[in-house]
Amino acid sequence: MSRIILASNSPRRKEILENLGLQFHVVNSEINEILKENIHPYKLASNLALQKAENVASNNYADGLIVAADTIVIRDNVLGKPQNQQDAYEMLKKLSGNAHEVVTGVAIIDCKRNKKITDYEVTKVYFREISDEEIYKYIATGEPMDKAGAYGIQGKASLFIKKIDGDYFNVVGLPIYKLGKLMQEHFNYNLL
Numbered sequence: 001m002s003r004i005i006l007a008s009n010s011p012r013r014k015e016i017l018e019n020l021g022l023q024f025h026v027v028n029s030e031i032n033e034i035l036k037e038n039i040h041p042y043k044l045a046s047n048l049a050l051q052k053a054e055n056v057a058s059n060n061y062a063d064g065l066i067v068a069a070d071t072i073v074i075r076d077n078v079l080g081k082p083q084n085q086q087d088a089y090e091m092l093k094k095l096s097g098n099a100h101e102v103v104t105g106v107a108i109i110d111c112k113r114n115k116k117i118t119d120y121e122v123t124k125v126y127f128r129e130i131s132d133e134e135i136y137k138y139i140a141t142g143e144p145m146d147k148a149g150a151y152g153i154q155g156k157a158s159l160f161i162k163k164i165d166g167d168y169f170n171v172v173g174l175p176i177y178k179l180g181k182l183m184q185e186h187f188n189y190n191l192l
């Protein structure tokens with residue numbers, strides 16, 4: 001069986017895969033994430049995931065099956081990770097009282113066969129209205145700073161989220177249902 005390599009620095013993605021009881025390696029991907037505005041955001045997330053997978057694949061993992069992902073938030077425009085606290089404030093202000101989409105692009109590369117697959121998953125997330133006071137308090141926890149859209153559904157931002165429509169794990173950074181399906185259909189690899 002091929003070796004699974006998670007091309008990611010995200011502790012959340014690692015944890016989601018670990019929940020399956022899988023054996024896998026983690027290798028950091030080093031790409032410069034540029035959120036281009038001139039391509040469709042779904043395509044952008046898939047492209048960024050592919051860049052991460054390709055970056056790790058260039059290390060010559062003979063029989064590696066490389067998995068990478070990229071998560072962005074879409075509310076009018078694309079929201080990545082906040083650059084600073086002011087940026088986080090503006091993102092959370094935009095999300096307050098509104099619905100938005102969380103898109104995670106996924107890429108898988110089978111190094112042996114040089115086969116590459118990309119896909120994405122979309123989850124709709126509904127925020128209640130959040131007061132400025134709550135936004136400042138939330139930013140002060142430090143939770144928003146390493147997360148797309150400046151929030152973590154799995155953390156304190158759970159207090160702001162009324163409901164979601166779609167895969168919860170997709171919001172946290174890895175659409176595990178979609179990944180399992182792609183692995184089975186394209187690489188004959190059963191994650192169970």
Ligand SMILES: Cc1cn([C@H]2C[C@H](O)[C@@H](COP(=O)(O)OP(=O)(O)OP(=O)(O)O)O2)c(=O)[nH]c1=O
Binds near residue numbers: 008052146151152171
């Ligand atoms: C919306 C949302 C995002 N996130 C996280 C998932 C991703 O880790 C991060 C988006 O940044 P990404 O660039 O997708 O990932 P990353 O830089 O953390 O890790 P790597 O590129 O090495 O794989 O935001 C949450 O943890 N919870 C949430 O609710």
